[in-house]
Amino acid sequence: MASAETRCPECESDLDLDGYDLDEGETINCPECSVPLKVTSLDPLTVTTEED
Ligand SMILES: [Zn+2]
DSSP: OOOOEEEOTTTOOEEEOTTOOOOTTOEEEOTTTOOEEEEEEETTEEEEEOOO
């Protein structure tokens, strides 16, 4: 099972996304700072901020 925990690159809060149905390329919003985060990898879970 892939870990569904990562860190927001914007506010550095821990993101516990266990239970979310995520796909690579999907964009989510950080629950803490609401920045859009693009899922670039699922194993390990990696997100990046979208600047454009
Ligand atoms: Zn954040």
